[in-house]
Amino acid sequence: MPLTQEITNRLKQIVGSGNVLTNREDLIPYSFDGTAALQCMPDCIVFARSTEEVAAVLRLANTASLPVVTRGSGTGLSGGSVPCPDGLVLCLTKMGRILEVDKANLTLLAEAGATTQAISDAALQAGLFYPPDPGSMKISTIGGNVAENSGGLRGLKYGVTRNYVMGLEVVLADGETVWTGNKCVKDVAGYTLRDLFIGSEGTLGVITKVLLKLIPVPPARQTLLAVFSQMDQAAQTVSDIIAAQIIPCTLEFLDRTTIKCVEDFAKVGLPLDCEALLLMETDGHPAAVQEEASRMAEIARENGSTDVRIARDQAEATRLSTARRSAFSALARLSPTTILEDATVPRSELATMIRFVQATALKYQLRIGTFGHMGDGNLHPTFLTDERNKDEMHRVEQAFEAIFAEALRLGGTITGEHGIGLSKKSFLPKAVGDAQMRVMRELRHALDPKGILNPGKMFD
Amino acid sequence: MAQSAPVDSRPSHLKGLDYSVLQQCMHCGLCLPTCPTYDATKTERHSPRGRISLMRAIADDRLEVTRVFADEMYFCLGCLACMTACPAGVNYAELFEHARAEVEETRLLSSPRRNLIRLIAIRWLFMDLQRLELVGRLIRLYQELGLQGLLRRSGLLRLLPKRLQELEALTPKIQPRFTADLVGQVTPALGPRKYRVAFLSGCAQDLIFSDINRDTVEVLARNGCEVFTPHDQHCCGSLHAHNGEWELAKILARKQIDQFPPEEFDAIISNAGGCGSHLKHYEKILKDDLKYRDRARLWDRKLKDIHEWIAAIGLHPPHTGHPMTVTYHESCHLAHGQKIVQQPRDLLRMIPNLRLVELAESSWCCGSAGIYNLVQPEMADQLLHRKLGHIRSTGACTVASANPGCLLQLINGARKEGLALRVVHPVTMLAEAYRQEGCPG
Ligand SMILES: Cc1cc2nc3c(=O)[nH]c(=O)nc-3n(C[C@H](O)[C@H](O)[C@H](O)COP(=O)(O)OP(=O)(O)OC[C@H]3O[C@@H](n4cnc5c(N)ncnc54)[C@H](O)[C@@H]3O)c2cc1C
Ligand code: SF4
Ligand code: SF4
Numbered sequence: 003m004p005l006t007q008e009i010t011n012r013l014k015q016i017v018g019s020g021n022v023l024t025n026r027e028d029l030i031p032y033s034f035d036g037t038a039a040l041q042c043m044p045d046c047i048v049f050a051r052s053t054e055e056v057a058a059v060l061r062l063a064n065t066a067s068l069p070v071v072t073r074g075s076g077t078g079l080s081g082g083s084v085p086c087p088d089g090l091v092l093c094l095t096k097m098g099r100i101l102e103v104d105k106a107n108l109t110l111l112a113e114a115g116a117t118t119q120a121i122s123d124a125a126l127q128a129g130l131f132y133p134p135d136p137g138s139m140k141i142s143t144i145g146g147n148v149a150e151n152s153g154g155l156r157g158l159k160y161g162v163t164r165n166y167v168m169g170l171e172v173v174l175a176d177g178e179t180v181w182t183g184n185k186c187v188k189d190v191a192g193y194t195l196r197d198l199f200i201g202s203e204g205t206l207g208v209i210t211k212v213l214l215k216l217i218p219v220p221p222a223r224q225t226l227l228a229v230f231s232q233m234d235q236a237a238q239t240v241s242d243i244i245a246a247q248i249i250p251c252t253l254e255f256l257d258r259t260t261i262k263c264v265e266d267f268a269k270v271g272l273p274l275d276c277e278a279l280l281l282m283e284t285d286g287h288p289a290a291v292q293e294e295a296s297r298m299a300e301i302a303r304e305n306g307s308t309d310v311r312i313a314r315d316q317a318e319a320t321r322l323s324t325a326r327r328s329a330f331s332a333l334a335r336l337s338p339t340t341i342l343e344d345a346t347v348p349r350s351e352l353a354t355m356i357r358f359v360q361a362t363a364l365k366y367q368l369r370i371g372t373f374g375h376m377g378d379g380n381l382h383p384t385f386l387t388d389e390r391n392k393d394e395m396h397r398v399e400q401a402f403e404a405i406f407a408e409a410l411r412l413g414g415t416i417t418g419e420h421g422i423g424l425s426k427k428s429f430l431p432k433a434v435g436d437a438q439m440r441v442m443r444e445l446r447h448a449l450d451p452k453g454i455l456n457p458g459k460m461f462d
Numbered sequence: 463m464a465q466s467a468p469v470d471s472r473p474s475h476l477k478g479l480d481y482s483v484l485q486q487c488m489h490c491g492l493c494l495p496t497c498p499t500y501d502a503t504k505t506e507r508h509s510p511r512g513r514i515s516l517m518r519a520i521a522d523d524r525l526e527v528t529r530v531f532a533d534e535m536y537f538c539l540g541c542l543a544c545m546t547a548c549p550a551g552v553n554y555a556e557l558f559e560h561a562r563a564e565v566e567e568t569r570l571l572s573s574p575r576r577n578l579i580r581l582i583a584i585r586w587l588f589m590d591l592q593r594l595e596l597v598g599r600l601i602r603l604y605q606e607l608g609l610q611g612l613l614r615r616s617g618l619l620r621l622l623p624k625r626l627q628e629l630e631a632l633t634p635k636i637q638p639r640f641t642a643d644l645v646g647q648v649t650p651a652l653g654p655r656k657y658r659v660a661f662l663s664g665c666a667q668d669l670i671f672s673d674i675n676r677d678t679v680e681v682l683a684r685n686g687c688e689v690f691t692p693h694d695q696h697c698c699g700s701l702h703a704h705n706g707e708w709e710l711a712k713i714l715a716r717k718q719i720d721q722f723p724p725e726e727f728d729a730i731i732s733n734a735g736g737c738g739s740h741l742k743h744y745e746k747i748l749k750d751d752l753k754y755r756d757r758a759r760l761w762d763r764k765l766k767d768i769h770e771w772i773a774a775i776g777l778h779p780p781h782t783g784h785p786m787t788v789t790y791h792e793s794c795h796l797a798h799g800q801k802i803v804q805q806p807r808d809l810l811r812m813i814p815n816l817r818l819v820e821l822a823e824s825s826w827c828c829g830s831a832g833i834y835n836l837v838q839p840e841m842a843d844q845l846l847h848r849k850l851g852h853i854r855s856t857g858a859c860t861v862a863s864a865n866p867g868c869l870l871q872l873i874n875g876a877r878k879e880g881l882a883l884r885v886v887h888p889v890t891m892l893a894e895a896y897r898q899e900g901c902p903g
Pocket of ligand 3: 496497498499500508509510537538539540541542543544545554
């Protein structure tokens with residue numbers, strides 16, 4: 003049902019007229035997210051400032067059968083917060099308070115619109131550590147992180163967002179509010195509904211508060227940069243480190259094209275005359291850190307690394323990981339449109355996958371930059387193209403299909419962390435199979451019978 | 463349908479821009495947390511990514527230049543923090559100048575008052591600095607004769623509308639002597655001459671901070687530069703370009719190049735962050751002017767910010783200095799526009815006994831932003847308050863900054879909030895240290 007004047011007025015009554023935007027100039031900036039070449043104009047933007055407002059907005063939308071797209075900071079990379087036709091966008095950026103840091107239970111409670119950075123800072127201020135650090139952490143919201151189950155640079159050792167969510171406050175499609183989870187380390191009372199909402203991409207409910215687990219700050223850390231003259235040497239190094247049962251916190255990969263772009267932007271002194279770099283970080287007890295660092299350096303050299311550099315101090319280590327976080331956006335320096343993918347394979351298959359990606363780019367005559375969380379087996383092959391060039395865009399699609407097929411063949415998945423959203427919708431049935439598709443449909447229907455929450459995303 | 467970029471005969475327009483400049487933004491959002499107007503509103507229209515999407519919509523004919531768009535382009539501070547943050551290398555400065563030029567051409571914002579102000583300020587005062595100087599002399603007379611104090615005490619000012627009262631309070635103290643009275647046309651190098659440089663004395667800088675100009679020339683001379691400072695200088699045109707007056711900006715650029723032939727100097731020096739940021743892009747401004755284009759390129763290469771130049775030629779370190787704690791506020795156009803971040807700090811650290819404490823959010827706009835504080839007082843005040851809070855928590859009694867707009871904003875802010883704060887240009891601190899040393903040996 004399209005948005006009527008009456009509904010707009012009621013929305014204004016709920017959140018205040020300044021928090022309902024309908025001007026064309028206000029809508030255009032919300033017609034896309036971080037995903038390339040996807041856009042759709044919303045009818046209306048609504049900012050909620052409390053759980054109660056979210057609940058009232060959903061009650062109204064549910065009664066009127068109005069599509070609602072929940073949005074954090076719009077950095078998603080699968081089109082999850084791209085508006086639906088005739089729908090409203092419910093934006094949570096004005097709900098950004100950190101509500102509590104509980105040092106006795108090592109937890110942090112925040113509103114869903116708080117940025118990942120604010121959470122990380124608040125934890126550090128209390129002498130604690132929130133590990134998940136997606137490349138977008140400066141601005142991505144914790145609600146978005148939970149809804150996408152985002153990873154980051156430290157996923158290898160510390161896991162992804164899911165591993166830190168202890169509880170969630172969620173408003174359901176009909177406006178009812180539920181709390182799922184608590185500060186207890188153990189809890190088996192009923193289904194763990196909390197886990198259902200993690201990675202649900204705004205299709206099952208609107209997350210309004212997040213209770214997170216914090217851990218002690220590791221006392222020592224060491225950052226290394228290994229330089230390679232061939233990409234598959236870097237991939238093999240990662241496979242060998244894992245096989246040697248070393249679990250560093252970070253093993254990030256950058257290829258030549260990415261290195262050049264990142265260095266152009268960040269000017270941190272990356273070597274430009276190599277084919278690949280591995281950014282490796284280990285943290286923990288000082289003695290263990292020393293030991294792990296030297297073993298990783300050894301394995302890198304055994305695989306042909308021409309140089310292994312050690313960050314002089316924490317400041318340099320931070321500069322390097324900050325530079326790495328800019329990789330995706332920095333690649334956009336080279337072409338009008340940058341489309342990245344998120345293929346993930348078991349870590350023993352990394353070298354095979356990297357070679358396949360290279361061969362595919364060659365076959366379809368495409369420019370490509372590859373980087374990724376190699377320690378997680380998660381690669382981001384990024385095509386550098388121009389969305390106005392229809393012919394090339396067609397080849398990009400073909401290349402992606404080939405890469406996905408190969409990832410699945412190797413026992414991997416079509417998306418490690420960016421989610422399905424709009425852009426990977428057509429690949430989902432193949433990746434998960436009929437039975438899982440049926441269960442997911444039934445689940446979604448049970449929670450959102452009218453289908454108002456992010457319709458058209460993930461699956462129809 | 464490849465390359466369907468819309469064309470427009472007017473190169474100053476968004477449609478006349480190379481489409482790739484608009485397309486460069488891949489809407490990743492990494493610039494959002496550094497944008498003061500987004501931070502304050504959490505609304506995308508007031509973010510770099512949102513503004514760029516509106517500009518692109520105009521270029522694509524999905525949006526007309528509307529009143530809302532026009533207002534938005536003037537709600538943007540033009541602080542360029544988004545350019546520093548953007549890994550994709552989006553040239554926001556260029557987009558922004560084109561957008562404002564297009565807004566001006568549509569006359570959407572035109573009102574008798576705004577037109578009069580623009581006529582007086584942009585088209586009259588700042589096109590001929592002798593007029594500006596004359597006005598400066600009149601205000602000085604008003605201040606010197608004690609009329610200002612008298613009026614302020616009399617309460618008569620309270621009869622003025624609130625906004626005018628506030629503006630009156632902002633009138634800067636005009637210097638008793640302008641640059642031309644303080645600095646000769648040619649200042650010889652102290653000791654052997656190593657370089658020959660030209661010095662641009664600026665407009666606001668000249669009226670309100672002529673002492674900083676004197677200090678700049680002294681510092682240059684002390685470091686082996688012969689300094690050419692002609693007395694009848696022109697405005698650099700940054701005010702015009704940032705306010706959508708491209709043609710006037712071109713006229714002024716040509717005048718500058720005529721007055722300071724770039725081939726005759728080792729460097730052309732500016733000491734105001736905002737001016738320098740504009741002055742370094744004459745080639746872009748004059749790219750269609752076959753006669754001036756090549757010299758404009760040379761000009762851009764020769765143009766140096768004072769800190770940049772001093773760092774490049776190697777500063778002669780002073781031997782002594784008063785013990786003091788200083789913090790440094792970065793001018794947006796020095797930090798984000800010119801990417802000069804380290805040199806002013808290094809310069810301050812060279813002064814003996816000076817302790818430099820870092821300022822939180824040092825490169826966050828103070829709200830001055832050209833004439834922003836006059837046209838968007840609310841946002842500007844919010845930013846100023848935030849800045850002063852950070853300055854307070856450093857515990858420093860002195861804040862250094864390298865742009866006249868910032869200096870004025872901070873002086874006024876400190877006065878308003880009752881903060882005992884010395885606001886100075888880094889070069890002044892250096893000049894004072896040299897003076898304390900006495901005659902150079
Ligand atoms: C430069 C860059 C680097 C990135 N690096 C990484 C990375 O390293 N690892 C990684 O995993 N991802 C990464 N991403 C992807 C993206 O940042 C994450 O998916 C992030 O979690 C999205 O957060 P957001 O606040 O922007 O959410 P949005 O993009 O606004 O929304 C994402 C999805 O979550 C839903 N959603 C948002 N908030 C809520 C809520 N409160 N309740 C219910 N549903 C909600 C939306 O409907 C949408 O489906 C990167 C993106 C960019 C642009
Ligand atoms: S301007 Fe740069 S940082 Fe901002 S959204 Fe666009 S590409 Fe990203
Ligand atoms: S110039 Fe400043 S105010 Fe304008 S969009 Fe960029 S960061 Fe925001």
